[in-house]
Amino acid sequence: MGKETRLNIPALPTTVIHRFGGYHVVNITSNNHGLFEQIPSLGIAGDMIMAVASNEYEPIPNIRVVKPKGTEFTTNLVGKIMPIGPRRPEIGQRLAVYGITSTPFHENVRSTKFNLKYVKSLSDIIGRFETYI
Secondary structure, three states: OOOOOOOOOOOOOOEEEOOEEEEOOOEOOOOOHHHHHHOOOHHHHHHHHHHHOOOOOOOOOOOOOEOOOOOOOOHHHHOOOOOOOOOOHHHHHHHHHOOEOOOOEOOOEOOOOEOHHHHHHHHHHHHOOOOOO
């Protein structure tokens, strides 16, 4: 009847790199690259969100996972990495309310880069639309 909700969070990647969690591993190798290609990394998603929250004009996401020398990240591994263009100030302000800026990232689940309140706020925004084009 809506009186109580219990959150059952599944096991999430918790590898920490430079004080930020949510990664599958520290180094991408030929043995573990499939993890990033098959299961989204909250660490990398958080890196992208932190870039959006940056005050820089066109920040480039700081992907903290180490890649082999002489290689580049592909869209299969980390998505499209490119400078993030100008953003409306409200975006950074909204993220800051949830403890997300270009340097800290408030986590609800330790070492995962998972912010439940931010995810819920996105769900609430999307829930206002009845039609998608």
